[in-house]
Amino acid sequence: MLDVRRLRLLRELKIRGTLAEVADALQYSPSSVSQQLALLEKEAGVPLLRKTGRRVQLTPQAEVLVAHTAHLLETLEQAEADLAASLTTVTGTVRIAVFQSAALALMPDTLTRMAASYPEVRIEMTQREPETALHETWARDFDLVIAEQYPGHAAPRYTELDRVRLTSDAIRLAVPPASPERPAVTSLADTAGLAWVMEPRGAASRHWAEQACRSAGFEPDVRFETADLQAQIRLIESGNAVALMPDLVWTDRGTSAQLLDLPGNPHRTVFTSVRRSSAKRPAIMAAREVLAVTAESIAPAIGTAASP
Numbered sequence: 001m002l003d004v005r006r007l008r009l010l011r012e013l014k015i016r017g018t019l020a021e022v023a024d025a026l027q028y029s030p031s032s033v034s035q036q037l038a039l040l041e042k043e044a045g046v047p048l049l050r051k052t053g054r055r056v057q058l059t060p061q062a063e064v065l066v067a068h069t070a071h072l073l074e075t076l077e078q079a080e081a082d083l084a085a086s087l088t089t090v091t092g093t094v095r096i097a098v099f100q101s102a103a104l105a106l107m108p109d110t111l112t113r114m115a116a117s118y119p120e121v122r123i124e125m126t127q128r129e130p131e132t133a134l135h136e137t138w139a140r141d142f143d144l145v146i147a148e149q150y151p152g153h154a155a156p157r158y159t160e161l162d163r164v165r166l167t168s169d170a171i172r173l174a175v176p177p178a179s180p181e182r183p184a185v186t187s188l189a190d191t192a193g194l195a196w197v198m199e200p201r202g203a204a205s206r207h208w209a210e211q212a213c214r215s216a217g218f219e220p221d222v223r224f225e226t227a228d229l230q231a232q233i234r235l236i237e238s239g240n241a242v243a244l245m246p247d248l249v250w251t252d253r254g255t256s257a258q259l260l261d262l263p264g265n266p267h268r269t270v271f272t273s274v275r276r277s278s279a280k281r282p283a284i285m286a287a288r289e290v291l292a293v294t295a296e297s298i299a300p301a302i303g304t305a306a307s308p
Contacts, residue, residue, distance in 0.1 A: 001043075002040070002043050002044065002065070003039070003040065003043060004069075004072060004076075005036070006036050006037065006039060006040035006043070007040065007065060007068075007069040007072065008069060008073065009022060009026070009033055009036050009037055009040070010037060010040060010048065010058070010062060010065055010066055010069065011066045011069045011070065011073070012025060012026060012139075013033075013037070013049075013056070013058065014058055014062075014063075014066045015139050016139075017055070018055060018056075019033050019034055019037075019056065025139075025141065037049060044061070044065065046059070046061045047059050047061070048061060048062040048065070049062065070160075073140070073277075074160070074275070074276075074277040075277070077275065077277040077278050078277045078278075080278075080281065081277070081278050081279075081280045081281040082280070084281050084282050084283070085280060085281070085282055087282070089120060090118050090120065090121055090282040090283055090286050091120040091121060091283065092120075092121060092122070092281070092282075092283040093121075093122040093123075093124060093143075093283070094121060094122070094123055094124070094143050094144055094283050094284055094287045095124045095126070095141070095142045095143045095144070096123060096124065096125045096126070096142065096143070096144045096145070096146065096287065097125075097126050097127075097128040097133035097136060097137060097141075097142040097144070097145045097146070098125060098126075098127060098128070098133075098145070098146040099127065099128065099129060099130050099133070099146065099147070099148060100127055100227070100228070100229050101229055101246060101248045101249045102146045102148070102248065102270060103125065103127055104229075104230075104249070104251070105248045105249070105251035105252070105298060106146070106166075106291060106294050106295060106298070107125060109294045109297070109298075110123075110287075110290050110291050110294045111123060111125075113290045113293065113294065114286070114287065114290050117286070117290065118283070118286045118290075121283045121286060121287070123287065126142070128142075128145075129203060129227070130145070130147035130148050130155060130204065131155070131156055131202075131203075131204065133145040133146075133147060134147055134155065134156050134158065134161065134273060135156065135158075137161060137273060137274070137275065138158040138160055138161055138275070140275070143274060143275075143278060143281075143284055144272060144273070144274045144284055144287055144288070145272065145273050145274075146166065146270065146271075146272055146291070147270070147271055147272075147273060148204065148205075148246075148268055148269065148270050148271075149204070149268065149269045149271065150171075150204050150205060150207075150208040150266075150268050151208070151266045151267065151268070152208070152211075153204050153207060153208050155204065155271075158273075160275050160276060160277070161273040161274065161275060161276065162273060162274060162275075162276050162279055163271050163272075163273050164271060164272050164273070164288065165269060165270075165271050166270045166271050166272050166291060166292065166295050167248075167270050167295040167296075167298075167299060168267045168268060168269045168270065169246045169247035169248045169267060169268055169270070170246070170247045170261075170265060170266070170267050170268075171208075171244055171245070171246050171247075171262060171266045171267065171268055172244070172245060172247065172259045172260055172261060172262060173185075173187075173188055173191070173242065173243075173244055173245075173259070173260040173261075173262060174233075174236050174242065174243050174244070174245040174255075174257045174258070174259055174260075175191070175194075175236065175242045175257060175258045175260065176236055176237065176238070176239040176240075176241075176242070176257060176258070177237070177239070177256045177257065177258065178258065179239065182239065185242070185258070185260070186260070187216075187260070188212065188213065188216040188260075188262060188263075189216045189217060189218070191213075191218075191220075191242045192216075192217070192218035193221070194221065194241075194242050195221055195223040195224065195240060195241045195242070196209075196213075196220040196221055196222045196223065196224070196241060196242055196243060197222070197223070197224040197225070197226065197231075197232045197235045197236070197240075197241035197242075197243045198210075198220070198222050198224075198225060198243065199225070199226070199227050200225050200226075200227060201225075203227070205244075205246075208244075209243070209244045212244060212262070212266075223241070224240075224241055229245075229249050232245070233245075233249065233255065233257070236257045237255060237256050237257050244262075245259075246268045248268075248270070251298055252298075270295070272288055272291060274288075
């Protein structure tokens, strides 16, 4: 009989690529991972790994086992969800991956509501970029991800993950406060000669912002790169940069920046994803329920930040 824990190690190797990364993800030593995979080879009776330089590669027989392991893990996770649903108390840990603006706007109130309504549920939160977080949730590093999708830019899809809309917010041009020393900005085209701040390359927001500028007839002069939206806001408010910002970043705060509507009134969609096999686990359902309540409570305030 094949050992499920060892099969999982084989699948992790397929996902992560190296024994060291598998060991780090599962908090094993690399030698332990290697030993367990050697035992799995003996159980299977066929070679599962072959060396290619300093790395190892899965054999075709290992790929067969990995495909079956994915189904096994889904079945086990579904069994755990059904078992938890049979209990009268909602308990357990929910590991949430969330991008920065959602972490700032949604998570404080969500955590407060969860503590009041579901005191036996432990929430663990980690900030991650959405593209990375979706993959890591599929890989079972997280239970729930709060992710985003910009118009015309599809977020990665994994068949094992569901997708539930949480909220949406307008994307606007944020420019420094009006000043006699600075040229007036009334449209995106007016920013052609100005300094821009954007997230690092690879982020969906960066790709979308660059495309918006090109559609307006210019290549943005990106002088500042940071994934920290609070740093972006400070650069804008201090008169050093302009940016395209989603309304969620202004939740519970005013701003001296000017917020200008864009042609077509583009909106970003914020959604949650979990593995379908765990979607009915009561703790995950509770977290989604409370997130939805929080998102609905702040919806009237999204986009109301105004320049003084």
